[in-house]
Amino acid sequence: MAPLRRVQQGFAAGLLGDDDAALGLIAPSTLPAEALLQVYRNNFVLGLSEVLASTYPAVEAMVGGAFFAAAARGFVLAEPLREGSVMHYGEGFGDWLAALPTTATLPWLGELARFEWTLERAALLPADPRVWPTERLAAVPPVRWEQLVLQVAGDILPFESPYPVLALWRMALHGGPEAGDLDAPCWLALKKRPDHRVEPVSLGLPAWQLLQGCRQGQPLATLLGQDPVLAKHLPTLVTLDLLVDLELAYD
Missing domain, CATH: 3.90.930 (Outer Surface Protein A; domain 3)
Structure with a gap:
């Protein structure tokens, strides 16, 4: 049996698109390993995208649901969760949005996201x-x-x-x-x-x-x-x- 850390790293890599790192870790089932991995991957991306949507509702309202979903997916794959809690996830989303060629005509968008992030941080203050x-x-x-x-x-x-x-x-x-x-x-x-x-x-x-x-x-x-x-x-x-x-x- 592979060491737990190696299993965790391989499965995490699989969630981000590296099939070879994860497929060998999935036990046989009624569904092919590729299909099961895709289920896990979709749930992972969807879950973090929902976290971003809850943090940045004004950004989503401004750009529309389809654009936001695509942008959120790209961010999740580029900046995956690095801890067990999602409480602090999404801090760099504004900078990431501002760097996209498709937002060049919306120079205020990254700042709006930064405002919403700060607003959420303020809610956590005692x-x-x-x-x-x-x-x-x-x-x-x-x-x-x-x-x-x-x-x-x-x-x-x-x-x-x-x-x-x-x-x-x-x-x-x-x-x-x-x-x-x-x-x-x-x-x-x-x-x-x-x-x-x-x-x-x-x-x-x-x-x-x-x-x-x-x-x-x-x-x-x-x-x-x-x-x-x-x-x-x-x-x-x-x-x-x-x-x-x-x-x-x-x-």
Whole structure:
């Protein structure tokens, strides 16, 4: 009997098209080994294609079911599952789509896929129960305000794109209006709400820059020293539950 690892490797290769590696491992049955292998192969490809469809519904809506099925099959064969769980499968699908000659006229498609992948990753984040500590902020002496470091909620993921992916996503899945300027960039915070729903929060560039600076742990004085206009976006980030705590640098 062949060692288990060799059997597993041979059968895995057979699922990806290498008949010679797998046919000798299939026991005789009422069906020929070739037919049985094709059943396994079809189920393997179909199962992972369904995983991709559940992760990228807006992409599928934009390109149509037939195109998506063909693209998914190609991706599965080129980038097969490499672990026992499918939870993290499909991360590179956007880049793979963007590299296809048939998507050259859809330059935003790969970005839309990247947005949907990030949206799903945000859904896996643990909820952050913290709320903005108004009373603690009031207790900070004004002479120490420049030492404030504002903390970003742990249940958000930032996302930026040179294309209006949020408008495209809403158009594809939620009956939103047609995206106008396809060269319009967007800056988003994907925020997990208490009901486990992920809300894409649209931000302007200054608010995005402020949020990113806070994520990097920069003191407020440093951020406002770079651009004082950022100060007027602080209430927005607090109201949206994107900033949820504070600490004093050099405390």
